[in-house]
Amino acid sequence: MALDGCLLLCPCLAPAGDSTCLLPTLCLLLPPSWAPCEPSLELTAWGWHFPPSLADLLGTNRSILFFGHRGFLGFRSLYLDEYRDRLFIGGKDVLYSLRLDRANADPKEIYWPPLPGQTEECFRKGKDPGTDCANYIRVLHPYNRTHLLACGTGAFHPVCAFVYVGHRGEVGQHHRGVSVEPGRGRCPHEPSGAFASTLIGGELYTGLTADFLGHDPGIFRSMGTRSALRTEVDQRLLNDPKFVAAHMIPDNDDGDNDKAYFFFTEKVVEADSKEHTIVSRVMRVCVNDAGGQRVLVNKWSTFNKARLVCSVPGPDGIDTYFDELEDVFLLRMKDGKSPEIYALFSTTSHVFQGSAVCVYRMADIREVFNGPFAHRESPHHQWGAYEGRVPYPRPGVCPSKTTNQPRRQYSTTKDFPDEVLHFTRAHPLMYKPVYPRHRRPLLVKTDLPHRLRQLVVDRVEAEDGQHDVFFLGTDAGSVLKVVVLQQTGAYTPEDIVLEELQVFKVPVPITQMEISVKRQVLYVGSSLGVAQVQLHQCETYGTACAECCLARDPYCSWDGSACTRYQPSGKHRYRRHGTRHNNPAHQCLDQNLTGERLGSIEEKVLYGAENNSTFLECVPRSPQASVQWFVQRPPDEQRDEVKTDDRILQTEQGLLFRRLHRHDAGIYYCKTLEHGFTQTMAKTALEVIASEQLAHTFPRGRGDEPPPLPCPKPQAPKAWFKDIMHLISSHNLRRVEEYCTRFWCGSRPYHRKSKLGQDKHALAGVDTGKKGRMAKPHGERSRVPRQAVAT
Ligand SMILES: *[C@@H]1O[C@H](CO)[C@@H](O)[C@H](O)[C@H]1NC(C)=O
Ligand SMILES: *[C@@H]1O[C@H](CO)[C@@H](O)[C@H](O)[C@H]1NC(C)=O
Ligand SMILES: *[C@@H]1O[C@H](CO)[C@@H](O)[C@H](O)[C@H]1NC(C)=O
Ligand SMILES: *[C@@H]1O[C@H](CO)[C@@H](O)[C@H](O)[C@H]1NC(C)=O
Ligand SMILES: *[C@@H]1O[C@H](CO)[C@@H](O)[C@H](O)[C@H]1NC(C)=O
Numbered sequence: 001m002a003l004d005g006c007l008l009l010c011p012c013l014a015p016a017g018d019s020t021c022l023l024p025t026l027c028l029l030l031p032p033s034w035a036p037c038e039p040s041l042e043l044t045a046w047g048w049h050f051p052p053s054l055a056d057l058l059g060t061n062r063s064i065l066f067f068g069h070r071g072f073l074g075f076r077s078l079y080l081d082e083y084r085d086r087l088f089i090g091g092k093d094v095l096y097s098l099r100l101d102r103a104n105a106d107p108k109e110i111y112w113p114p115l116p117g118q119t120e121e122c123f124r125k126g127k128d129p130g131t132d133c134a135n136y137i138r139v140l141h142p143y144n145r146t147h148l149l150a151c152g153t154g155a156f157h158p159v160c161a162f163v164y165v166g167h168r169g170e171v172g173q174h175h176r177g178v179s180v181e182p183g184r185g186r187c188p189h190e191p192s193g194a195f196a197s198t199l200i201g202g203e204l205y206t207g208l209t210a211d212f213l214g215h216d217p218g219i220f221r222s223m224g225t226r227s228a229l230r231t232e233v234d235q236r237l238l239n240d241p242k243f244v245a246a247h248m249i250p251d252n253d254d255g256d257n258d259k260a261y262f263f264f265t266e267k268v269v270e271a272d273s274k275e276h277t278i279v280s281r282v283m284r285v286c287v288n289d290a291g292g293q294r295v296l297v298n299k300w301s302t303f304n305k306a307r308l309v310c311s312v313p314g315p316d317g318i319d320t321y322f323d324e325l326e327d328v329f330l331l332r333m334k335d336g337k338s339p340e341i342y343a344l345f346s347t348t349s350h351v352f353q354g355s356a357v358c359v360y361r362m363a364d365i366r367e368v369f370n371g372p373f374a375h376r377e378s379p380h381h382q383w384g385a386y387e388g389r390v391p392y393p394r395p396g397v398c399p400s401k402t403t404n405q406p407r408r409q410y411s412t413t414k415d416f417p418d419e420v421l422h423f424t425r426a427h428p429l430m431y432k433p434v435y436p437r438h439r440r441p442l443l444v445k446t447d448l449p450h451r452l453r454q455l456v457v458d459r460v461e462a463e464d465g466q467h468d469v470f471f472l473g474t475d476a477g478s479v480l481k482v483v484v485l486q487q488t489g490a491y492t493p494e495d496i497v498l499e500e501l502q503v504f505k506v507p508v509p510i511t512q513m514e515i516s517v518k519r520q521v522l523y524v525g526s527s528l529g530v531a532q533v534q535l536h537q538c539e540t541y542g543t544a545c546a547e548c549c550l551a552r553d554p555y556c557s558w559d560g561s562a563c564t565r566y567q568p569s570g571k572h573r574y575r576r577h578g579t580r581h582n583n584p585a586h587q588c589l590d591q592n593l594t595g596e597r598l599g600s601i602e603e604k605v606l607y608g609a610e611n612n613s614t615f616l617e618c619v620p621r622s623p624q625a626s627v628q629w630f631v632q633r634p635p636d637e638q639r640d641e642v643k644t645d646d647r648i649l650q651t652e653q654g655l656l657f658r659r660l661h662r663h664d665a666g667i668y669y670c671k672t673l674e675h676g677f678t679q680t681m682a683k684t685a686l687e688v689i690a691s692e693q694l695a696h697t698f699p700r701g702r703g704d705e706p707p708p709l710p711c712p713k714p715q716a717p718k719a720w721f722k723d724i725m726h727l728i729s730s731h732n733l734r735r736v737e738e739y740c741t742r743f744w745c746g747s748r749p750y751h752r753k754s755k756l757g758q759d760k761h762a763l764a765g766v767d768t769g770k771k772g773r774m775a776k777p778h779g780e781r782s783r784v785p786r787q788a789v790a791t
Helices: 009-013 054-059 118-124 362-370 418-426 545-551 691-697 717-729 733-743 753-758 760-774
Strands: 042-044 047-049 063-066 077-081 086-090 094-099 108-111 137-142 147-152 159-164 180-182 196-200 203-209 217-222 242-249 259-267 278-286 304-308 324-331 340-346 354-361 443-446 452-462 465-474 478-485 494-502 510-516 521-526 529-534 556-558 563-565 603-609 614-617 626-632 648-650 654-657 666-674 677-689 786-789
Touching: 077 137, 077 510, 077 521, 086 137, 086 147, 086 529, 094 137, 137 196, 137 203, 196 259, 203 242, 203 259, 242 324, 259 324, 278 324, 304 362, 340 452, 354 362, 354 465, 452 510, 465 510, 478 510, 545 556, 603 614, 614 677, 654 666
Parallel strands: 196 242, 324 452, 494 786, 603 677
Antiparallel strands: 042 047, 063 529, 077 086, 086 094, 094 108, 137 147, 147 159, 159 180, 196 203, 203 217, 242 259, 259 278, 278 304, 324 340, 340 354, 354 443, 452 465, 465 478, 478 494, 510 521, 521 529, 556 563, 614 654, 626 666, 648 654, 666 677
């Protein structure tokens, strides 16, 4: 594919949505015939790298995409049914059931448009017929052994239905005559607003805005046999909330103490400080809440909420807060009572963009709810801990055996004294916030080019113990796979980005992710479609034990001959794993590490012009690795270490020759040394083109046809970019131009001097920007993440 001119390059080079298109300036340097769009260059927080070639992508079996049958899925909800081996997907006017147990997903479809007349009414009320006036399925829960509960927006007229799925998930067959119920309070009106729901004992708990105009936010309980319940309309309870998640978590073995927890963000009613205009909350109610008898009739009588804090202490004592809750993942333990609660946050600051994952323990959450209530005399007073007498039963406690007293039984919240309900209503907020484990995030990511939206955590059994692997869905169609290592003795955990999976080729936000540990698969949803992605692909880490170890992917280990999925109960004798110790030499002692592994390393040929600068690239996989350069000058067999001086500089990115001599020609080996393990990273044959030969190629006058130069094939454009960056950082813009002119053999000398001069600052800016991006906060290692794109 050939592209004409430079302007076309930028859409390929800069990811959409990146407002600072970095490359117009560099485009000036590139000859018109250069066509880097295939494979496309992708900008990530870890620098520049390339996705595998198209052939590689088709070869990987890593993910399967489902876009529905109607051209546009409009994905909204997903229910992973491991029991029936089905994946249920809710989209725009459609519900699908996919098989999980076969290569052929055999999708079954139920077409479910809005009720007759609703589309027209939606349109008449001023909504967009193209995007709003459809039935987006937003609720999908297993209802009983034969039916799912599904609710849709119904063109701003929410509706629910029990969908027959049989014992094997065969939707559609008995469905046509299904009765449709009103969905108000059970499903949002709008297709995309924040929403959370959970089904507990046949009753649906939802957090949503329940009216057409979006003015009535609340937490609702409906269906089942009891009368519906909701929050009072009161800003102290919920103030412009954005619901993120809802879960039932039992307190103990007594089902009467079961509680429904909601996670959301809301506006601060009267901000004490201007710092936090939005805060994240955990809220809970008793599942057996029945409302009050005279007070709080059909309203929650056990409502309590507390702030969730996720912050990083700053050097100046000022914490950086991550106030905006994006997603919550519950890592359930065997007993079910104490799941670990992983929460993904982002900053609300416009100055500083970042995301963090904090983990909360149920014990800490319960302690806050058992602690003091927040109280203030009037809106003009400060918040403080309520120190007066708290009525009995303590507000927020569920009626159960433990609340019963010899002379007074509380079998339902309707038996609670009015005093208790009045207190509850006046004190919805707890005084103390909930802090994360270790009072700091497990993971902090700053200056990412994308925002992180979704979180799934897998606790992986590796040979050296358990590791938490995070899958983080971005708003740019990709998923980051990150392992967090708690080093013994280290204060801050270390995180390693193992892979970046570009699941969707367009930068669409990931809106839902579900993991199937049983199948070792992640289901990733965006409005476009749903992808099924393998959690690991160990064989991509290379064919040597050390490569497998250095990858530090806890899913993988060396089985004696290949990098494969680690099986905790496996029969393999050679289980070697480097996640925690990261010492491949030690881990792979019984393997052959003495020789260098050159088999997988391609020899590159680089042409440099005498007396001019040139650059040999070699970026070690980790910043801890030390790099050594060796040169072999044919016909000598011997390799000598390259002597650096002010002419030959060793930089972090490679070897820079400021002025190339003829005797510099030779084969250069870049070796890295990490934890005693030596690896050859690059082998480059450097050819030096003599001054005389160059003089012919770029004749000063007109006349003679120049003899052809030995013409290098444009290889990976990355090398060019790096070279250019290096030359730019030497602030010699003439060199940059010369370099570019010379490199593109066959192209005429470039006459862009004035343009280049103008762009001097822009070029310098590119450099700075890149350095900024390369900075690794919080000990992140700089392995270039691997990429995989859906096939
Ligand atoms: C893809 O996966 C299927 C089933 O797991 C397997 O049979 C097939 O060989 C794989 N293809 C490639 C190219 O790996
Ligand atoms: C499941 O619920 C639906 C809807 O209420 C009902 O029609 C069906 O009989 C129930 N099935 C079972 C097995 O209880
Ligand atoms: C070990 O590596 C050396 C050097 O590459 C090689 O010659 C030798 O055959 C290897 N031995 C084994 C057992 O693989
Ligand atoms: C290039 O360097 C050589 C010595 O390596 C010198 O003889 C020659 O004059 C130089 N040519 C130019 C154009 O500077
Ligand atoms: C670099 O190469 C250009 C073009 O061949 C030449 O004109 C220039 O003199 C060279 N620079 C040095 C420092 O020799």
